Amino acid sequence: MKRAKAMPEFVLEFMQSAPARNHFRARAKFTTNLASINSNDLRELSLPLPPLPIQCRIVECVANRREEIARLKTDAKTRADAAKADVEAMILGTKPV
Numbered sequence: 110m111k112r113a114k115a116m117p118e119f120v121l122e123f124m125q126s127a128p129a130r131n132h133f134r135a136r137a138k139f140t141t142n143l144a145s146i147n148s149n150d151l152r153e154l155s156l157p158l159p160p161l162p163i164q165c166r167i168v169e170c171v172a173n174r175r176e177e178i179a180r181l182k183t184d185a186k187t188r189a190d191a192a193k194a195d196v197e198a199m200i201l202g203t204k205p206v
């Protein structure tokens with residue numbers, strides 16, 4: 110049985126990276142409102158393949174950072190909404206300045 114060399118989640122993260130996007134942008138063929146990549150262009154993408162345990166750690170780190178970003182965005186929206194409500198209340202005179 111052949112052992113896996115790449116985690117699908119790792120490949121997905123790499124495909125969303127700047128080097129991969131640049132590779133595909135440089136090779137994309139455009140027709141009316143449609144970009145395409147042929148199989149040779151896909152094969153030519155240089156995919157770094159660290160050992161599976163390192164791939165796993167990278168995927169976990171990216172997932173953790175994305176969760177942190179989502180929490181920070183939620184917190185920022187909550188604070189912005191509260192600040193907006195405070196300013197409106199001060200303008201209406203229902204909250205002291």
